[in-house]
Amino acid sequence: MTKVKSILPIKPLKSKNILEGAVMVFFGFLALYPLFFVLLTSLKSNTDVIMNPFGIRTFEPLNYITAWTVGKVGEYLLNSVITTIITIALQLLVIIFASYAFGKLRPWGSSVLFAITLIGMFVTSEMTTVPNYMTIKNLGLMQTRWSLILPYTAGGLIMGTYILTNFIRALPRELDEAALIDGAGIWDIIVRVDLPLIVPALAALVIYNFNGVWSEFYWALIVVKQDHLKTLPLGLINFQSQFTSSYGVLTAGLMILMTPVITVYLFFSKYFIAGISAGAIKG
Amino acid sequence: MLGKSFSFEDKRKILGYFFLLPFFIMLVVFMFYPIIESVVKSFTNWSGMTDSFEFIGFRNYIRIFTDMPEYWKAMSVNIKYAFIATTVQTSLGFLLAVTIINLTRRWQxxxxxxxxxxxxIPAAAIAVMWRYIYTPDYGxxxxxxxxxxxxxxxxxxxxxxxxxxxAVIVSNTWRYAGFTMVLYYVSMLDISKETLESARVDGAGRWAQIRYFYFPLTRGATEINFVLSITGCLRAFDIFYLLTGGGPGTHTKVVSMWIMETAFQSFKFGRALAMSIVLFIIVVVTMIIFRAILAPKDDFQ
Structure with missing residues (x-):
């Protein structure tokens, strides 16, 4: 038998699955077409948007430049990047320390403390919004980036610590014991033996928290009033009223907001979809 | 400093407390203190603008239940939304999962x-995108x-x-149908191939397979999906705020929007807190009820 290598990345559907395939192609189209429509619109002139809604005759990359400068999307993007990076870095730091304590060091009473923190998973943002607003105000952090970063950091801690603690608890103990016999100190074991084992789990953690921080809208709407601190989701609202009828520019701004998440998603879709089972625990 | 009298294991445990410190400081400040504060201040007439307030007993709560028709009108929007959106999303997600389960792994x-x-995709992007899709002239x-x-x-x-x-339900379905599909899909993968194969040999057609295997054996996914979707709909804010702004009039104004207005526009923080606690209790009770109704029975496997 000769093996024919298919040029298509995926094998064509088997004939008995034609009906299923057709149904799925239709729904796949429904899921992806709006995004494609936005992409197409973002590259067109406004006349083209009106005259020729489903095709493209003009090519207008200037939309992106207008969105970036006049629409301040560049500034909002920078704010989102800074806020997200600092938040994720802080979260990782706090989560690694806490999970290591819950998973390995296990001080007296830690399992009780661990159980108590899990209650926090059921807390909804409406319950914490008003007091957090006052706390940020009393700390003098209003109209600074920290008004976003600190509550965001706190928001992702419990789930992250829960996931990483379970991961650490499942790690083999033999390595620690071997290192101990070799005369390694506490810190040697943490930095040289255990930390490298934790690293692979961190990717999933970062991805899980990244989307929440990047997309957050409700809290940002309440605390951030000045343009120079606005993150993309919030900035996009300004932007929308500024370019109500310039569809090309509006959709270009939209593309700039969506592209980073979609890119990360396409590379790490496995982790995103695995996050479902983790998210399901939260329910 | 740690004295020499501590054993290695003791030192590890003490270090453990230091490692937990940042975690608990963050949680206490931004999560546990706020909850207590929310509950306490919901019994006051606090405006949020000054530090002065008086305890007024249950007056905020009584008001919600006796003299706040707009709260319950908003709640009825949430409930209607939760009911329709969850039904549509769950049935569509289930059908999609049943459809892809027979395809090859790569197509799946x-x-x-x-x-x-x-x-x-961020909620803000979804809302702006759908606003554009719904635009009367050029959408x-x-x-x-x-x-x-x-x-x-x-x-x-x-x-x-x-x-x-x-319109909100359609964009919500677009956003979450894939989520429900994956939940069902993952749970269908757990159904043993042999069981399905022997049923097929015994002449069970597509509908029989769905009715006797795929539907009953994915009850766990149905439960999680109902709970997540219904509680999400009861608390919905982003998509309503951005897509309809609660309009036309107050036709699609949801509870979260009332809470936010009461706190940050009318500056009645005490009342807003009572409103969010009532919402929280409704969400938790709903969650418990649905878990109880839909939780898979042990003898089911």
Missing amino acids: NFFKVSLYLPVI LINQFLRAVGLGRFAVAWTANQSTALG
């Missing part, structure tokens, strides 16, 4: 990744209707009393 992955894509839907000669059905979808809630 392809549809899984494509249909899950909307789930990861995707009305342009399409005109192109196929159905122009007379073109309306201002988000500004029309009879279509505004439907």
